[in-house]
Amino acid sequence: MRARTSLVLAASVVAALAGAALADGRVTIQDATGVYNGTDGSGGAFQVWDAGPAANGNDNGSYGGNLLSGDGRGTGSNSFLSFCIEIQDHLSFGGTYYTQISSSAYDSEPPVNLPNPDPLSGTTAKLYSEFRSIANGTASTAGLFGGLMGATLTSQSTTDLQNAIWYSEGEKAWGDISAAAQALYTWAAANNDGALHGVRVLRLWTNYNAQTGEYSGSHQDLLTCIPLPPAAYAGLGTFASIFALAAVRRRKLAVE
Numbered sequence: 001m002r003a004r005t006s007l008v009l010a011a012s013v014v015a016a017l018a019g020a021a022l023a024d025g026r027v028t029i030q031d032a033t034g035v036y037n038g039t040d041g042s043g044g045a046f047q048v049w050d051a052g053p054a055a056n057g058n059d060n061g062s063y064g065g066n067l068l069s070g071d072g073r074g075t076g077s078n079s080f081l082s083f084c085i086e087i088q089d090h091l092s093f094g095g096t097y098y099t100q101i102s103s104s105a106y107d108s109e110p111p112v113n114l115p116n117p118d119p120l121s122g123t124t125a126k127l128y129s130e131f132r133s134i135a136n137g138t139a140s141t142a143g144l145f146g147g148l149m150g151a152t153l154t155s156q157s158t159t160d161l162q163n164a165i166w167y168s169e170g171e172k173a174w175g176d177i178s179a180a181a182q183a184l185y186t187w188a189a190a191n192n193d194g195a196l197h198g199v200r201v202l203r204l205w206t207n208y209n210a211q212t213g214e215y216s217g218s219h220q221d222l223l224t225c226i227p228l229p230p231a232a233y234a235g236l237g238t239f240a241s242i243f244a245l246a247a248v249r250r251r252k253l254a255v256e
Contacts, residue, residue, distance in 0.1 A: 026051035027204075028096045032158075036081055039155045043162035044083035045131075048202070048222060051096045082222040083128065083162050085120075085201065087171045088113075091220040097204040098215060105169075105201050105221040124168040125199035126192035127184065128223045131161060146187040148180070160184055165223075198225050 031037060032045040084091070085105050091097070104117035130144055134153055142151040149157045163181040166172045168189075174182065202224040206217030 025099060026096055027099055027202075029091050029093060029204075031093050032081060035153045035155050036158055037155055038159035038162055040159055042087075043159070043166070044222075045081045045158055045162075046084070046091075046222065047079050048082050048224070050078040080224070081131075082202065082224060083131075083165050085124075085165070085169050085171075085221040085223065087166060089218070089220040091204060097206065097219060098208040100203040100205070100215065101224060101226060102201045102203055103196060106203055107218050118169075120196060120199070120201050121168050122192045122194040122196060123185065123188045124165050124223070125196045126188040127161060127165055127168065128199050129197060129225070130188070132225060145184055146191070148183050148187060156180075164188070200224050200226050 028049045028051045030047040030049060032047055036045040038044065086107075089107070102117070104119045106117040107113070133144055134141055140151045141149045141153050141157075157180075160178055160181040161184060163172060163177040164184040167174065167177050167181065167185050177185075200223075202222040203215075204219040204221065205215040206219065208215050
C-alpha cells in the first residue's frame, strides 16, 4: 500500500467521527468522461454510482451518506467522482461492490503491503478535497491547488492529480511521477494540517455476510467525503493547541 510520513491530529472529537469503518451500502463504478478521464488509462477519476436497494440483495443498506445535494459529487444526485488509492488493486467498470467508509485502507487479499490497515494521509485528503471543489461545478480552476492547474482542468491535470495521490500514499516513487504531479503533492503537503476534514477511504468488497457483518474479497480503495458537523471543524483549533501532532513513519518507496 503506502508509505508517506503524515501528520495525524490526535483530537478525540475527530477520532470519534473517523475511527471505525462503517457499512455504507452498494456502489457501481464507471469510468469518468471528458477532462475527468486521465490520459494514460490508469487510475482515476472514476464515477461512483449508488447501485440501488436491489443490488446484491438487501444486505448492508443503500449507499447514501455522501450523496447529498452540494457535497461535491460532480456527476449527479446519486453519484460522485473519485480516485483510487492503491496501484496493485483493481476494480471492474460496471461492477457492483459492497462498501465501508473508513479513515484507512485495508487489504484482505494478496498482494498485501504493510501497514495494514493503512491510515489515509492528510496530504491525500487535501488533494482530494481540492478536487471536489472542481467536481462540484467550479467553472474555473484558477486559484485552486495554489494556481498550479491554471484556469482549466485537463485530462493531463487529472492524471497528474492521480499520480500525486499515489505518491502521497507511497504507491509511486518521486522519480516516477511528472513535475506537475510533484508540484501538486508539494503544494498539498505544505497546505494541510494533517487532519482529514471529511475525506475518507471508501473500501470496496465483493462479498458481505449479513449474519456475521464480515466482508471479504477486497478490491480497490477509493476516496470519498462525509459530512462533518460544524462543531467538529470549530473544535480543531482548540484541540490543535492541546494535542501534539504525531509524525507517523511509514514504508518509503523512494528517498526524496
